[in-house]
Amino acid sequence: MSSPTSIEYFRKQSKALSRSVVAGDAGALHRIERYLGDSTSHGLTKCQYVVACEHGFSSWQALIHADDAERRLAITMEREPVLNDNGLGISDVYLGSPRDVRLAVLQRDRLILRSKLDDVKRTLKWLRLNLPPLKTARRPVSSYFLKHVAEEDIGYITNGVFIAAGLIAGYPHRFYGEPNLYFGISIRALRAIEARQVAAGTRSL
Numbered sequence: 001m002s003s004p005t006s007i008e009y010f011r012k013q014s015k016a017l018s019r020s021v022v023a024g025d026a027g028a029l030h031r032i033e034r035y036l037g038d039s040t041s042h043g044l045t046k047c048q049y050v051v052a053c054e055h056g057f058s059s060w061q062a063l064i065h066a067d068d069a070e071r072r073l074a075i076t077m078e079r080e081p082v083l084n085d086n087g088l089g090i091s092d093v094y095l096g097s098p099r100d101v102r103l104a105v106l107q108r109d110r111l112i113l114r115s116k117l118d119d120v121k122r123t124l125k126w127l128r129l130n131l132p133p134l135k136t137a138r139r140p141v142s143s144y145f146l147k148h149v150a151e152e153d154i155g156y157i158t159n160g161v162f163i164a165a166g167l168i169a170g171y172p173h174r175f176y177g178e179p180n181l182y183f184g185i186s187i188r189a190l191r192a193i194e195a196r197q198v199a200a201g202t203r204s205l
Contacts, residue, residue: 010063056114087160113161119161123157124168166183
């Protein structure tokens, strides 16, 4: 059964957009025109369609019937506008490129991450089964390190996939201005995972 919490997030956005359009807000009118071509069409149903499209769904019904994890991935990516398949921000290779190139690369890599819902779901499942979160991000651990630990059990995943899963799961985190995010997780549980993997021969000392 789908979670009402993630759906409610989009319902609130749709109602807010409808109110803004009625009030004549220029930004809201532009959003309507972008997907409908006519800003006079601003009923709640129309606004729901626009909000769904803005988050990568083909329609409001597609959003409603989507997997809860997909809706949560869309919400997470909206809240973290530089989150992409590689992590946070674009690769250093493109930092000296023109702005339009950097934006294009970021958008491409965000679409790649959005397409990896199955990877996000299995990472999310692994996290919930293996790594209890701390209440705060005290002594946080790098997402890049943690993804390698997870890979010993679930196979290859990208840094962006791990970060998305950690954020969806609600782990406390810190950002230090690099592609990685640092999560507050149980170090005791992490050591137990590593010991299990060493004993199973999937991880070296």
